[in-house]
Amino acid sequence: MSDKGTLAIYWAASCGGCEIGILALNEKILDVAAAFDIVFCPCIMDTKARDVEHMPDGHIDVCLFNGGIRTSEQEYMARLLRQKSKVLVAFGSCAHEGCIPGLANVTNRQSIFETVYLDSPSTDNPGRTLPLPEVQHNGFHLALPVFYDTVRTLGQTVKVDYYLPGCPPEADRVWDAVVAILEGTLPAPGSVIGAQTTVCDECTRTRSEKKIKAFKRTWQVWPEESQCLLEQGLICCGPATRAGCQSRCPTVNSPCIGCYGPNAGVEDQGARLITALASVIDSNDAEEVERIVREGVPDPVGTFYRFSLAHSLLRRAALVPDEERHELPLPRAAQ
């Protein structure tokens, strides 16, 4: 065994883009390899959970964990890697705040199973078989992980030392984090490694007074290239999103969609975005405001919480919506 540090990279409910995000370090990946032995990374190496189980506690110096927690297997791996790692980093938007997989929190296990295994046009399932956590087959006991109703973030599951936001994290920010780890200049545990301010602070577009009579969707306009996108009626998540990407999307004439999560000090990205957008609507008439909102934001959850639903204050949509409750009228207290 060399005197290098040990590094683990794991994925849970994620898309694999975070591994690509690490590879985007390009030739600097060689510096990472010079500093660390990669001891566990199912994406690129033949390593198994058993290998991790066999390690003494705290054997892994740094674990970059990407993905949210959707199944009991992912929860098990999160807890196992927590136990075996000195520093556990929630790497990328999924581990940090649920990201796109977390948007499934607008629905539930039953509906997801019905869509995936029964209703989708390409599915052929005449027996209408749905996955079960346990089954007896030819005398064997077979088990699958339990699929949860709600996607949780890594931080809602185990103690996380650092968060590295982004979908995926920008290579430069990953490198900053690697340097901070190697030089021992990490911030206080529990904090986000990255910028404190918003995407607007990095955006080079010209800003003046914002007054909007209607929100437009990206396919409806060809945005002017130097003016603030929000002023042009496009919903840009910049005012409520953490900096760190050099405003990559606005630079190429596309509004920010919020993948870096809320900026420092903000608990709920959607609430902050609502606050920001409410200030730019140019109407003091309640009915007109309602029309602008209804017509301009057809999908409020997907717009305000595209990346952060699992990490928001409510975390999910109601399992039983108010509209579907058919409870008996409850007794009143004496008048």
Next chain:
Amino acid sequence: MLREIYEPKIVGFFCNWCSYRAADGAGTARIKYAPNVRVVRLMCSGRVDPAFVLKALALGADGVLVAGCHPGECHYIEQNYKTMRRFAMLQHTLTALGISARRVRLVWASAGEGAHLAREIDRFVEDVRTLGPLHWQTQLAEPDHTAEIDRILVEHAEAMEVGR
């Protein structure tokens, strides 16, 4: 069967300059109104971050009442218009999350309108009573798999003869 009597828990965010004084006035005038609202006094209804409302609901409130000065009468010129716009977006979002827009209400009440505010509070409490409890934390509860996962951790450790 005995059913527990449900009293809606409601959090109120009232503006210092109008509705909070209206509530005060209602009290001084001995006007009776439902005791279900826990009032938080703010300097302006414009101070109500949507996060306050979401947090109240997430932590157990069945409804949230925001009260401010009538449009055009804001102590800070036009902040209650921002409240109105924010509120429209918040209701739109809550509806999409399966929470009835009737669980949150925005009312205008000037400092002299104690009776009006008392009436609005009564009406809101009755509306939330009809909707039933929200109990948000039960929406988040998953069956607890901790014991099962602990068992796997121990079993695997024993099988692999891992020293602790």
